[in-house]
Amino acid sequence: MKPPICEKLGIEFPIFAFSHCRDVVAAVSRAGGFGVLGALAFSPDQLEIELAWIDEHVDGRPYGVDLAIPMKYLGKGGGDDALPTNLEKLIPEAHWQFVDALLDKHGIPPLPADLEGKAAKAAGLNVDLESRAQIETALKHPLVKMFVNALGPPPADIIDACHDAGVLVGALCGSPRHAQKQVEAGVDVVVAQGTEAGGHCGEISTMVLIPQVVDVVGPDVPVLAAGGIGGGRQMAAALALGAQGVWTGSIWLTVAEADTHETAVQNLLEAKSTDTVRSRAMTGKPARQLRSAWTEAWEDPENPDPLPMPLQGLIYNKAARRFTRTKNKELNGWPVGQIVGAMDRVRPTQEVVLSMVEEWVEATERLGSLLADD
Amino acid sequence: MKPPICEKLGIEFPIFAFSHCRDVVAAVSRAGGFGVLGALAFSPDQLEIELAWIDEHVDGRPYGVDLAIPMKYLGKGGGDDALPTNLEKLIPEAHWQFVDALLDKHGIPPLPADLEGKAAKAAGLNVDLESRAQIETALKHPLVKMFVNALGPPPADIIDACHDAGVLVGALCGSPRHAQKQVEAGVDVVVAQGTEAGGHCGEISTMVLIPQVVDVVGPDVPVLAAGGIGGGRQMAAALALGAQGVWTGSIWLTVAEADTHETAVQNLLEAKSTDTVRSRAMTGKPARQLRSAWTEAWEDPENPDPLPMPLQGLIYNKAARRFTRTKNKELNGWPVGQIVGAMDRVRPTQEVVLSMVEEWVEATERLGSLLADD
Structure with missing residues (x-):
């Protein structure tokens, strides 16, 4: 059944x-x-x-x-107010300055002019x-x-x-x-x-x-x-x-x-379960992700606090376009759960599904045997 | 088996x-x-x-x-250095002042002189x-x-x-x-x-x-x-x-x-799973406990940071003797896990054990039935 x-x-x-x-x-x-x-x-x-x-x-x-x-x-729930270009006006200048200084410290160059001009995609808002x-x-x-x-x-x-x-x-x-x-x-x-x-x-x-x-x-x-x-x-x-x-x-x-970015895959396979953190640094709402120089910087009480969704997503999106482009490992976190500690190699999808089923059946039988008469 | x-x-x-x-x-x-x-x-x-x-x-x-x-x-691992009276010397005066101000704010009176003099018990160190x-x-x-x-x-x-x-x-x-x-x-x-x-x-x-x-x-x-x-x-x-x-x-x-303090029992039965916090405010090491005015105060970046174990335990112990005595609900946290959200009434111990066993058997049978042929 x-x-x-x-x-x-x-x-x-x-x-x-x-x-x-x-x-x-x-x-x-x-x-x-x-x-x-x-x-x-x-x-x-x-x-x-x-x-x-x-x-x-x-x-x-x-x-x-x-x-x-x-x-x-934010942005009154839709309409023109919610366009990324209008939302951006709500982000304090101090936040951009903080991000620029952080990325400079890690040697991340600005985006080339032709990329800089592109409007942030809605997905950047999460x-x-x-x-x-x-x-x-x-x-x-x-x-x-x-x-x-x-x-x-x-x-x-x-x-x-x-x-x-x-x-x-x-x-x-x-x-x-x-x-x-x-x-x-x-x-x-x-x-x-x-x-x-x-x-x-x-x-x-x-x-x-x-x-x-x-x-x-x-x-x-x-x-x-x-x-x-x-x-x-x-x-x-x-x-x-x-x-x-x-x-x-x-x-x-x-x-x-999976088409996950290669720097991220490398970081994910190396990470232990203690290497994730629940942080507002990516989207403005608490989201578990790999601990990175990005999450650490936003956690520091000396620095600005993350903004609410969707503004923080706009900030992150702009920054991530810069540091992903240069394959920077320190800043490159990724949304992932604590199970990351058990992810240690690349496997085909079908194998993951079928081995999960097999282990589920084994665990169910083992559990049943604990109640069986000796 | x-x-x-x-x-x-x-x-x-x-x-x-x-x-x-x-x-x-x-x-x-x-x-x-x-x-x-x-x-x-x-x-x-x-x-x-x-x-x-x-x-x-x-x-x-x-x-x-x-x-x-x-x-x-701390205290070189034992000997006289580890006696509470000697350890107390390692606690900065600013920490005591902060605690006194916090307890004053909540209207907690000082300990009577006869209690104040008593040396902290080792248990206060955790x-x-x-x-x-x-x-x-x-x-x-x-x-x-x-x-x-x-x-x-x-x-x-x-x-x-x-x-x-x-x-x-x-x-x-x-x-x-x-x-x-x-x-x-x-x-x-x-x-x-x-x-x-x-x-x-x-x-x-x-x-x-x-x-x-x-x-x-x-x-x-x-x-x-x-x-x-x-x-x-x-x-x-x-x-x-x-x-x-x-x-x-x-x-x-x-x-x-259980002989748990009555104020604590009341707080525990009322608490939801989201009412706990992992905090260093009680012992100096991260410990999950009910969120309280005590944990909130130590989390505030404006206030002093909790000291390492066993010093923070000494501070907490002294403060807890004051606020427990007056049955203060706001400051009275308690070490407890997120399961607190499921603890909603006082039950006899035997009933808790036997209902756990019964539910375990039911869950095992339900799990087995998922794999049985229709």
């Missing part, structure tokens, strides 16, 4: 894999899991190209799309400004069976549009209170994310959070456990806690199919 | 319960678990009284003793200064089957004395590297403690930490999972991760048998 979420989505294993890379998404779904494309960075036109590619490479298996639609943010058009694009693809919002419950009209198209709506949360609000807003699948997770995360650990969320949403709402899950023992643990499946992200950054 | 640690200790369930209260220790062992007395605060003579009481109330079941023996600390005599006392009690050190591996002569008496030696750790060092030092049982745990804890979550520790120490060394464990689903999860048992502490603070 598979968990109900497997039946609902028509998948073999309750392994949900978040990735910005279409190759990884397709490979996970082909292997029997459920790939979810992190589509934040794609314009509606580009998203159409990505999804068409996945459709062709997924052997008819279902997959999902993840966006980051905020309920509200929120979506074109979400309705993106959703419209996604819903045209019948293999897209779930839409997940990384910033809590999406607006009601988006939930309705998904439901009309037979698409499940999921949302990430970090506390039982938020889980309850999401379900009240019409969310179908709660992704409960522990503090050990990569990217935006709350304070409560997965071990503590999952039973609390499961109890608050009740037996009819599937909960996926996120944070700290990279292998089959952790998958078995998450299911023991009451989750119907696992939501994974970090482990796909270093698979063979 | 029970986990090997159950056979080694002669216990029914692999539930290890840390408590400073002898009533709780005896009740857990009587219920089939393994109570462990946190003996830090007891002089050797007092410890003898406590252990004799447990012997009489434990129905012949085994139990353990936990101390906090540091490998090294380290043991009389550990060898304490161990000697403990080893005279044949039902004491395990000694656990809260500050990593104890000195070699203590490990040898325990082994000569047929007593297992356990030690707490927060990273795979420390686990490896402990086993090399002769520790028999590794208590791997996630960041969600109460009291001293590392940064890595239980979900991530346990498989790493299990893999590094190998199959012959029992690992107990600590941090975030308060119910049977969490127990099943911990065993799925590869632990042989669970080490619990926070949940025993509010059982009917």
